[in-house]
Amino acid sequence: MDLSDFAAEVGDGGPVTICGRSTRGGAVPGVRAVAAPAGIEWLEPAEMTVCCGAGTTTAVLDEALAAHGQRVVLPATGSVGGALAVGRSGWRRLGDGPVRDSLLQARYVGAEGQVVKAGGPTVKNVSGFDLCRLLVGSRGTLGFIGDVILRTRPRPRHEQWFSTIDDPDALVARLYRPTAALWDGTTTWVLIEGDPRDVSAEAERAGLTAAAGPPELPTGGRWSIPPGDVRTLSGRFVAELGVGVVHHEHPAPTRAVDPAVAELHRRIKQRFDPSGRLNPGVDVLDPLSDAVG
Amino acid sequence: MVAVVDDLRRALSPDRVRDGTTELSLYRHDASHMEGKAAAVCFPLSTDEVRAVVEIANRHGLPFVPRGSGTGLAGGAVPPDGAIVVATTKMTRVLSVDPTTRRAWVEPGVLNLDLSTAVAEHGLHFAPDPSSQQTCSIGGNVANNSGGPHCLAEGVTAAHIHAVEVVLPDASVAVLGGEDPEPAGLDLRGVFIGSEGMLGIATRICVRLTPDPPAVRTMLMDFDTVEAGAETVSAIIASGIVPAAIEMMDRLCLVAVEAYIGAGLPVDAAAALLVEVVGQPCGVDADADVIVELAEAHGVNNVRVAADDAERALLWKGRKSAFGAISRIKPNYYLHDTVVPRRVLPAVLAAVYEIAARHRLDVLNVFHAGDGNLHPLLLFDGREPGVMERVQAAGTEIVRTSVEAGGVLSGEHGIGLEKRDLMPLMFSAVDLAAQGALREAFDPHGSANPGKVLPSPATCADVQQVPAGAWI
Numbered sequence: 001m002d003l004s005d006f007a008a009e010v011g012d013g014g015p016v017t018i019c020g021r022s023t024r025g026g027a028v029p030g031v032r033a034v035a036a037p038a039g040i041e042w043l044e045p046a047e048m049t050v051c052c053g054a055g056t057t058t059a060v061l062d063e064a065l066a067a068h069g070q071r072v073v074l075p076a077t078g079s080v081g082g083a084l085a086v087g088r089s090g091w092r093r094l095g096d097g098p099v100r101d102s103l104l105q106a107r108y109v110g111a112e113g114q115v116v117k118a119g120g121p122t123v124k125n126v127s128g129f130d131l132c133r134l135l136v137g138s139r140g141t142l143g144f145i146g147d148v149i150l151r152t153r154p155r156p157r158h159e160q161w162f163s164t165i166d167d168p169d170a171l172v173a174r175l176y177r178p179t180a181a182l183w184d185g186t187t188t189w190v191l192i193e194g195d196p197r198d199v200s201a202e203a204e205r206a207g208l209t210a211a212a213g214p215p216e217l218p219t220g221g222r223w224s225i226p227p228g229d230v231r232t233l234s235g236r237f238v239a240e241l242g243v244g245v246v247h248h249e250h251p252a253p254t255r256a257v258d259p260a261v262a263e264l265h266r267r268i269k270q271r272f273d274p275s276g277r278l279n280p281g282v283d284v285l286d287p288l289s290d291a292v293g
Numbered sequence: 294m295v296a297v298v299d300d301l302r303r304a305l306s307p308d309r310v311r312d313g314t315t316e317l318s319l320y321r322h323d324a325s326h327m328e329g330k331a332a333a334v335c336f337p338l339s340t341d342e343v344r345a346v347v348e349i350a351n352r353h354g355l356p357f358v359p360r361g362s363g364t365g366l367a368g369g370a371v372p373p374d375g376a377i378v379v380a381t382t383k384m385t386r387v388l389s390v391d392p393t394t395r396r397a398w399v400e401p402g403v404l405n406l407d408l409s410t411a412v413a414e415h416g417l418h419f420a421p422d423p424s425s426q427q428t429c430s431i432g433g434n435v436a437n438n439s440g441g442p443h444c445l446a447e448g449v450t451a452a453h454i455h456a457v458e459v460v461l462p463d464a465s466v467a468v469l470g471g472e473d474p475e476p477a478g479l480d481l482r483g484v485f486i487g488s489e490g491m492l493g494i495a496t497r498i499c500v501r502l503t504p505d506p507p508a509v510r511t512m513l514m515d516f517d518t519v520e521a522g523a524e525t526v527s528a529i530i531a532s533g534i535v536p537a538a539i540e541m542m543d544r545l546c547l548v549a550v551e552a553y554i555g556a557g558l559p560v561d562a563a564a565a566l567l568v569e570v571v572g573q574p575c576g577v578d579a580d581a582d583v584i585v586e587l588a589e590a591h592g593v594n595n596v597r598v599a600a601d602d603a604e605r606a607l608l609w610k611g612r613k614s615a616f617g618a619i620s621r622i623k624p625n626y627y628l629h630d631t632v633v634p635r636r637v638l639p640a641v642l643a644a645v646y647e648i649a650a651r652h653r654l655d656v657l658n659v660f661h662a663g664d665g666n667l668h669p670l671l672l673f674d675g676r677e678p679g680v681m682e683r684v685q686a687a688g689t690e691i692v693r694t695s696v697e698a699g700g701v702l703s704g705e706h707g708i709g710l711e712k713r714d715l716m717p718l719m720f721s722a723v724d725l726a727a728q729g730a731l732r733e734a735f736d737p738h739g740s741a742n743p744g745k746v747l748p749s750p751a752t753c754a755d756v757q758q759v760p761a762g763a764w765i
Contacts, residue, residue, distance in 0.1 A: 046531035047634050069533045088475065100480060101452050116727045120701040120719065122632040124449065124664045126438045126487050127702040127712075127719055128746055129728040133451075133483025154533040169393045176507055176573065198573030224475035227394045242394060244474045257477055260467035265478055267734040272727070285478045 001041045001053055003107055003115050003146040009034045010144055012113040015280045018144040020082030021057060025288060028279050036081050036146050040064055048152045049104065049121065054081025054145040070152040073102045081145045086288065087137030088222070091214060094242045095179030095193070100136040102150050108135060108143035111273040121149050134268070139288070140279040142272040159193035161213030162203050168230075172241050174206045181241035182214055183230065188241065189213040214238075217247035224252070257285050297353045297377070298333050304345040309336040309383070320378050323363040323370040324425075326627065327710050331358070331372040336383045340458065340466060340496040343379060347464040347494070350377050350740060358742045359490040361401065361433030364425040366628055367709030369437065369489040373744050379494055381432045387411045388497065395502045396455060396472070401432025401495045405439075408500070417502040420447040423705070424613045432495050438487030440705035442538040442612065443569075445663040447503060449705065451486045458497035459485060462736035472499060484731060489707050490742035492735040506537075506571035510581045511599040513608055514588045515562035519543060519658075522564035523638040525591040526662045529568070530635055532587060534580050539663030540567040540612050545622070546659045553618035556611045562594060566662065567612055615659040616670070623655065623672035627684050629691055633700035635665045644694045645669045652687040666704035667695065693718060708746045716748050 010016055019027035019035050027033040038055035045068040052061055058074045065071050073096045074083045084106070089098045105119040118131030135145060159179065164171060168183045171190070175181075180191040190208060192199045203210070217238050223246035230239040236249040265285055269276070301310040311317070312333045321328045332355060337343045350357040356376040363370055372378050384400035387408065391397070392415035399408060405426040409418040422441035423429055429439070435457060440449045447453070456470035470482025485492050516522040526539055542550070543564050551558040559565055566588075570580045585596055599605035619626050633641045642658065649656035649671060660668040671687055673680045692702060696718045703712060716725060729747055732739075 044634070044636070046527050046636055048530060048535075049634075087480070093474065097448065097452060098474070100483060101448060110723075110727065114723050117720065117724045118727070120632075121699060122634060122665055122701050122704070124440060124444070124632050124661070124666050124704040125701040126440075126449070126705055126707050128708055128716060128725075129491075129731050130438070130451070130484055130487050131727055131731065133480045133486075134731065136483075137478075137480055154535065173393060176504055194573055195576035195579055197575040201575075202573065222475075224471075224473040226472035227474075228391060228472070240474075244472070255477055258467055260461060260465040261469070261478065261481065263465075264461075264467065264481060264734060267737075268479065268731065271730040271734050287477065 001037060001039075001051070001147040003037070003109065006034070006037055006146050007109045007113050007115050010109040010113050012111070013277070015277050017279050018081070018085070018140045020055065020079035021077070023078035024082050024086045028281055031280060034144065036079075036144060041147065043068070045070060048123065049149055050152055051147060051149045052080060053147050054079065054084070056080050058083055065152055066155065069155050071155050072150045072152050073097060074099060080148060080150075084136050084145060084148065085138060085140050089245075091180050091182060091217070091240055091245070092191070093245070094181055094240065095177060095191075096153070100133065103132045103136055103148060104151055105149040106132050106135050106145050107147050108145045110143045111275065111278055115146065116143060123151055137284065139282050139284055141269060141282050141284055142278065144278065156193035158196045158199060159191055160199050160203070161211050162190045162192065162208035163187055163211035163213070164190070164206070164208050166207060168241055171206060175202065180214065182238050183241050184215060184238050185233065187215075189215055218249045219247065220249040221251040222246070223248050252287060297349065297355060300349045300352070301333060301335050301346060301377070304349060305335055305337060305342055309338070311335070320360070320372065320380070323360075323365040323368065325366050325368040325371065325709065325711060327368040327371045329372040329376070330374045331378045332375045334378040334380055336380050338383055340460065343460045343494050343496050344464050344466060346377060346379055347460050347462065351464060356740050356743050359432070359436065359494040361430035361436065362404070362428050364429045364433065365437060365709065366630070366706045367703065367711040369707050369709035369742070369745055371710055373742075381430065381494070384496070390415065392417060395504065396499055397502060398497055398499050399431055401430060401435070401498060403431050405429050405431060405434060412502055416505045418505060419500055420444070420453055420503040421450045424616065431498055431500065435486050435495050435498060436488065436490050437705070437707045440661070440666065442540050442661055445539060445661065446535050446537045451483060453501045453503075454482065454486055454498060455501055456499040457482055457485055457495045459493040459495050461493040462738065462741040466496075470499070487707070489709060489745050491732055491745055493741060508572060508574040508577040509605065510570045510577050511605040511608055512568045512581065512584070513558070513565055513597040514568065514593045515559035515565040515595055516591070516593055517563055519564045519642050520639040521591045522566050523642060523662065525566060525588050525593070526638065527635050528587045528591065529584055530663070532583055534583060536568050536580070536584070536663060537571040538567070538569040539661070541565070541658065541660055541662035542567070542612065542615065543658040545655065545657040546615055549618040549621055549657065550611045550615050552621055554607070554611055554614060556607045558611060559595060567608060612659070619657065619670060619672060622657075623674055625673050625675045627671045627673070627688060629667070629669045629671070629688055630703050630706040631667050631692055631695035631700055632704035633665045633667065633695050633698045637698045638662065638665060641667065641695060641698050641700070645691055648687050648690045648694065652683040654683060654687055661704070664704070665700070689715070710745060713746060714748050716746070
């Protein structure tokens with residue numbers, strides 16, 4: 001994909017912000033906005049990789065991959081670039097792994113208007129420092145993602161929600177690898193995928209009842225806690241067991257940031273965007289507004 | 294150097310700081326063909342001791358090199374001249390295991406296989422399984438983002454690490470990542486993993502543990518041509534099945550391994566695939582049926598299904614002991630590591646054989662076919678005059694061919710010194726400057742394992758002679 005127009009738009013001076021589909025907070029208000037190119041560049045089902053512009057919606061990508069029985073581990077709404085820049089995974093993370101693991105290669109436009117390649121096109125790669133990791137969750141503060149190569153996965157052949165009011169720890173220990181396990185303090189909803197006969201057999205062994213799911217998720221706040229701490233929760237919530245994301249009625253409590261970690265953030269930003277022109281005002285250590293994501 | 298050693302001995306204990314000629318000579322190299330020269334080797338026992346060593350290195354203006362078991366193949370642990378080697382081999386405690394949330398905190402010197410053994414009673418294991426898993430350490434796995442056969446379905450080390458406590462190059466201590474899923478800020482855990490000791494020293498690691506599968510099917514399938522085997526690999530992936538592992542061994546490898554362990558391998562075949570499917574029993578049956586059908590469509594000769602755990606272990610022993618078996622053919626080998634898109638495996642393998650023949654070298658292939666991760670082994674006798682030059686020339690050609698075919702420099706061994714000067718094959722000066730910027734943010738003075746990964750123009754502080762033995 002040709003990123004030269006996008007790079008020229010970002011330019012090398014003055015504040016600039018990136019705008020995807022505005023499903024996760026959108027562009028910085030009052031700042032000149034640019035948009036990454038959209039469109040699927042290529043799709044290699046036999047490699048299980050796909051290359052697309054960061055402005056492509058995840059819905060368009062999903063539709064193209066569905067024709068090949070594949071999908072990517074990205075949230076269903078918004079743009080690919082926005083999903084990666086925010087870096088929040090959906091409630092299937094327990095089985096699918098986090099969003100960050102789907103990114104193989106990214107080309108982004110840096111603060112000097114330069115196009116930088118991070119990572120590589122193959123499913124396995126340890127060539128040099130992994131700047132893809134730095135981009136996922138960086139919320140456009142280090143560079144604006146232009147195009148990406150993503151790893152795809154097979155679509156599940158069969159999946160089924162179940163529920164139970166058994167002890168959640170004992171339940172999760174009994175299950176092999178559920179795709180999701182959501183607990184509201186009383187009921188646990190479990191999504192199991194695989195061969196239909198295996199799914200039924202595992203549900204029966206674990207004493208699960210078929211259910212509609214997932215439950216409605218409270219939207220007051222998105223908490224991140226060690227999964228071993230879910231027992232300490234109170235109020236109205238749905239916790240992702242084994243993961244530790246909690247969808248809560250209340251905003252997430254503020255967390256202290258280790259000074260050494262904060263210092264690393266300051267030094268990285270200073271080197272990648274010394275004038276602070278990319279998405280000015282966004283601080284990745286400051287939680288994204290709880291109403292989005 | 295005496296002052297440094299005295300300081301180190303005061304900070305640790307005299308017996309855990311070594312500067313004798315014999316010991317320094319042992320730590321001149323890792324499992325690569327390159328050598329450096331350390332000032333001292335120390336063996337800290339705790340985060341505080343690692344921090345003290347880094348402080349002393351900084352005070353004396355000396356570089357330091359983190360080192361695990363020294364099994365690295367790219368020269369990542371080869372000391373720059375005058376460096377302090379920080380060996381984590383005595384930090385071997387499994388600190389905690391939580392079977393409910395399937396995670397454990399370990400010290401970096403814990404050996405890969407020892408971790409899986411330690412958690413086996415809970416029906417869990419650590420998924421990355423390099424062939425060196427009996428000797429390589431978790432800290433080394435983190436530094437190299439190590440892989441292994443079972444990373445096809447499970448992903449490499451980065452997918453199995455929740456958090457890393459590190460001593461940064463300025464001797465401060467930070468926890469990167471966390472036990473919670475969305476720690477505030479950037480994924481510094483992710484950039485630290487695979488950074489080859491250039492961003493600091495891991496002192497405690499929170500690993501993700503994987504449940505043992507209820508059902509396993511291990512199949513050995515042999516083919517008359519390497520192409521038929523490689524095309525079967527592509528067909529399996531295209532069918533929507535991601536097996537736990539797909540390994541390939543070519544004829545020379547099968548012959549060497551068979552002579553070594555006597556597993557009844559198909560020594561007349563051009564190539565064999567070792568395919569493993571794991572999961573729930575019906576799904577395993579269904580996937581195995583599809584895989585066998587695809588292999589038959591590509592002219593498979595025999596499909597041998599491991600009847601029990603003992604036979605499965607024997608087949609895997611054959612795969613993982615390939616490197617030892619090779620000594621029956623030639624006394625030395627040079628193991629390469631590149632990745633190519635799976636669809637070009639047949640063409641790139643053909644090129645590898647052609648390159649080796651042109652340089653009058655035997656080549657043997659045993660590799661992670663499922664993710665296109667090639668491991669050609671060039672066999673040679675180091676006593677033969679001029680042979681090293683031919684090995685180096687052939688190696689460079691193999692790497693170039695892989696990158697030109699749409700591949701990458703390394704799939705799991707890393708860049709280290711070995712491929713440092715080949716980085717421009719894959720990255721522009723602009724790309725490398727961005728990697729250099731990350732390095733500077735962590736290590737402004739370039740004291741952590743300088744001279745590795747990044748070719749010198751990207752980071753002026755890293756100017757370093759390439760030690761003898763490098764083929765770059």
